[in-house]
Amino acid sequence: MATRLRQRLLSAAALTAAGALLITGCAESQRDSGGSAGGSGSNGDAAQVDGSFIFAASSDPKTLDPAFASDGESFRVSRQIFEGLVGTEPGTADPAPLLAESWESSEDGLTHTFKLKEGVTFHDGEPFNGEAVCANFDRWYNFTGIQQAETVSYYYGKLFRGFADDPENAVYESCEANGDAEATVTLAQPFAGFIASLSLPAFAMQSPKALEEYKADEMGGSAESPQMSEYARAHPTGTGPYKFDSWSVGEDIKLSAYEDYWGEGGDVTDITFRVIDDPVARRQALEAGDIDGYDLVAPADTQALSDAGFNVVARDPFTILYLGLNQQQEELKDVKVRQAIAHAIDKEALIGQTLPEGTEPATQFIPKSVNGFSEDVTKYEYDPEKAKQLLAEAGYADGFTIDFNYPTGVSRPYMPTPEQVFSNLSNQLSQVGIQVEAKPAKWSPDYLNQVQGTADHGLHLLGWTGDYNDTDNFVGVFFGQEKPEFGFDNPELFSALEEARGVPTLEEQTPMYEEINKQISDFVPAIPLAHPAPSLAFDERVASYPASPVNDEVFTEIDLTE
Numbered sequence: 001m002a003t004r005l006r007q008r009l010l011s012a013a014a015l016t017a018a019g020a021l022l023i024t025g026c027a028e029s030q031r032d033s034g035g036s037a038g039g040s041g042s043n044g045d046a047a048q049v050d051g052s053f054i055f056a057a058s059s060d061p062k063t064l065d066p067a068f069a070s071d072g073e074s075f076r077v078s079r080q081i082f083e084g085l086v087g088t089e090p091g092t093a094d095p096a097p098l099l100a101e102s103w104e105s106s107e108d109g110l111t112h113t114f115k116l117k118e119g120v121t122f123h124d125g126e127p128f129n130g131e132a133v134c135a136n137f138d139r140w141y142n143f144t145g146i147q148q149a150e151t152v153s154y155y156y157g158k159l160f161r162g163f164a165d166d167p168e169n170a171v172y173e174s175c176e177a178n179g180d181a182e183a184t185v186t187l188a189q190p191f192a193g194f195i196a197s198l199s200l201p202a203f204a205m206q207s208p209k210a211l212e213e214y215k216a217d218e219m220g221g222s223a224e225s226p227q228m229s230e231y232a233r234a235h236p237t238g239t240g241p242y243k244f245d246s247w248s249v250g251e252d253i254k255l256s257a258y259e260d261y262w263g264e265g266g267d268v269t270d271i272t273f274r275v276i277d278d279p280v281a282r283r284q285a286l287e288a289g290d291i292d293g294y295d296l297v298a299p300a301d302t303q304a305l306s307d308a309g310f311n312v313v314a315r316d317p318f319t320i321l322y323l324g325l326n327q328q329q330e331e332l333k334d335v336k337v338r339q340a341i342a343h344a345i346d347k348e349a350l351i352g353q354t355l356p357e358g359t360e361p362a363t364q365f366i367p368k369s370v371n372g373f374s375e376d377v378t379k380y381e382y383d384p385e386k387a388k389q390l391l392a393e394a395g396y397a398d399g400f401t402i403d404f405n406y407p408t409g410v411s412r413p414y415m416p417t418p419e420q421v422f423s424n425l426s427n428q429l430s431q432v433g434i435q436v437e438a439k440p441a442k443w444s445p446d447y448l449n450q451v452q453g454t455a456d457h458g459l460h461l462l463g464w465t466g467d468y469n470d471t472d473n474f475v476g477v478f479f480g481q482e483k484p485e486f487g488f489d490n491p492e493l494f495s496a497l498e499e500a501r502g503v504p505t506l507e508e509q510t511p512m513y514e515e516i517n518k519q520i521s522d523f524v525p526a527i528p529l530a531h532p533a534p535s536l537a538f539d540e541r542v543a544s545y546p547a548s549p550v551n552d553e554v555f556t557e558i559d560l561t562e
Contacts, residue, residue, distance in 0.1 A: 049560040051269030056276040056285055056294035058411075060249055065216060065232035066201040067140060068147075070154035072465075072551060075201045077273060079554055080255055082204035082238030085114055085133065086195060088552045093318055093369065093469035095196045099128065099205055099239065109190035109504025116181045120262045122207035123243040130177030135208035137175040137185060139217070149223035155202035155467075158477075159191070190504040193470035199552065200467055210237035241556045242271060250275055266556035279411055286310065286537055293538035293545070296411050299356040302535050311538040311545075314358050317531035318549030319414035320365050320474065321463040323425065324526045328455040328487035331400050338524035340390035342380035344432045345425065351530050354420040358533030364517045365475050365528050371506055372471040372513025377521035387432040399433025403458035405451055410443035413534040414463030421461060452485050466550060471513045472501045479525055486525050493519060
């Protein structure tokens, strides 16, 4: 890589001229044709390029068992090793066939039959078939004890609602293998987001033999501090294009191409995920030629990196940054105060001064691409005088002072610069008479525990990166039940969200979610601020990268030029 750095310096003038180019990522999936990993990518013979690829991770993964993961760094690694029945259309959040070539769902939304891709093997040589599919579904359903904790099997618990010891609440009922190439999953209650949810790495297919051999379900510790199994530390076994080689905690994870992969390989044959927790250090490592790329580029760095000849790749926004309002605080109980705060915020100024290029202002808690987005929601235009009027009507003509909680030492796709966002919003609120007491806290566990688990907070910054294309994955997560974060009880809203989640078809769901989004906008439980567009940065040898709004990025689809 030092050689590439020298070449960059020698051709600085040419790179500067091309530096403004922002590459968008490969739109053509390479998973749907045969071949072996390590075969030629779109640039020809893979042997002509250096197939070793180093990506800077912001942290170690939580676990190598995706069923027990919920964090981005775990999922980034998982997507190379594992595959699910369902993937996503390249460059979108929409579901697409992967290990399942097709599927049929019953009209009542309870029965889903998957036609499986044949000739696929797990990395231990075991066949992928209908029995393997059912073994995975039954494994999730039969989690017990600590495995059921939200800190462990977060996605299964949230989406499938119950386990074998709680069948009355469980969404899943059973799975039947109809031979090697077909499996039927039966649900106990409709879940319109079921197919889309299977694109999550948490529901990837894992080798039943390896799960048993390496005691994947033998966990220690507590729900607050679970201890990984032998499987989750050193033996993750999927069907993906890369197999696991090693994990040096705090340093790196190494993967290499799986020679018997069913799909087409690419230019990248060996991956190192190097842990660099400091964002400045990640940029410096790229500039020094020590890594090939990294995620969550600071907004202030994107233009400078582009001008220096690096390839900066923007993801389409599939995020939401919001200002949370805790209604346990006396002032925030009044909807007129919440409306006043909404009118006091200049979202365009906030975006222009603190968030990445490509960020879109938010009028509601889902991006436009998600089912149920409504153009008819109440929109709170920037209007300081209207804000002052509403405050006076609520009895706060002289304003008030309230705590403003925000995180430090963190960069998230929806919130790359929390300190700057806090400063910007604080200044805007002060213009209408609302003064804030700054309450910074370290992101994890302090900030999250305080904001999500206690009533001891006021205004606060949080957000969400969508996991898959389903409205419930946004508004249901936020407002589907009473939560300490927002401090309100709204049975009408809770009931509407529960009803919409269980409707079996999108056609029936759409008007229901449109009405729910109007209801949320009028109620103002929080203020949607923006849909930030996170960016990645790469060495110039990376000609294209498969940027995905839901981070479904498999490294066989990276094109290298040297």
